[in-house]
Every structure is written in structure tokens, then in C-alpha cells.
Amino acid sequence: MKFKVASVYVDDQEKALHFYTEVLGFTKKNDFTQGPYRWLTVISPEDPDGVEIQLAPNNNPVAKAYQEGIFQQGQPALMFFTGDVKGDYERIKGKGGEFTMPPTDVTGSTITQLNDGCGNLIQITQLSW
Numbered sequence: 001m002k003f004k005v006a007s008v009y010v011d012d013q014e015k016a017l018h019f020y021t022e023v024l025g026f027t028k029k030n031d032f033t034q035g036p037y038r039w040l041t042v043i044s045p046e047d048p049d050g051v052e053i054q055l056a057p058n059n060n061p062v063a064k065a066y067q068e069g070i071f072q073q074g075q076p077a078l079m080f081f082t083g084d085v086k087g088d089y090e091r092i093k094g095k096g097g098e099f100t101m102p103p104t105d106v107t108g109s110t111i112t113q114l115n116d117g118c119g120n121l122i123q124i125t126q127l128s129w
Helices: 013-025 059-071 085-094
Strands: 005-008 026-035 037-043 054-058 078-080 096-105 109-115 121-129
Touching: 005 013, 005 059, 013 026, 013 037, 013 054, 085 096, 085 109, 085 121
Parallel strands: 005 054, 078 121
Antiparallel strands: 026 037, 037 054, 096 109, 109 121
16 A cells, blocks of 8 residues: 545635645645536655645535634644754745744754644644654
8 A cells, every 4th residue: 555645624725725835835736627626736846756735625514623623723734844944934934924833842853833824734843863
């Protein structure tokens, strides 16, 4: 088995596409529409054959409740790893990213969190081991 796609619920797919590509720097991989359904994924340009993130609409009441619940609890919907969390923080902030936590040293890593503007918190982590 191979892990290929992870889904994150978003309240606006077009707004999410802008954030994940223009602000975070991901690349659009797939964008297919069939009737009212849109399959939209992005990938890391550092790993174009790696895991895709599906920007899934939260138009299902269960999905929306889940998304809102973890956001209210301050839990990230996605975690990304980097070798330069402070550099990524400055780059993303310069592109309009709204951080809820500056780079902060915690046990074994430095983390930062930001709001994707589509109903999710994202954590960016740099491991120190």
C-alpha cells in the first residue's frame, strides 16, 4: 500500500487554492469538475510525486462540524515539516499569511501555526533532532 492523498476540508475551494499555492507555495496537481463536484489537489514542489492534499468542500454537515470543532480547539488540520521554520514564517508572512503563533521552541522542535483563511489551522514544524 502507498499513501497518496490526504483531505482537508475548506469552506471555499477557490480561496483555498489561492492560499495553498500563492501563500504557502504548493503547486496545483489536479482540478477536475463533474457536475457540482470538484476534485482539487495540491502538492509540495519539493516532492511532486508525494502526498497530494485534497482541498475538499465542507458542504457535508459532518465535515463542517469536524472542521469547526478542531479549529475551535486550536488543533491543526495539517502539519507540514520544514528545515527552516523561521525562514518559512517570514516568507509566508510576507505573502499575507496570518499566524496565530510565531516560531516557538517546544520539546524536540520549533513550531509555528497559521490560519489558512478557509477554516483550518496549519502547523509548520522544524525538528531539532
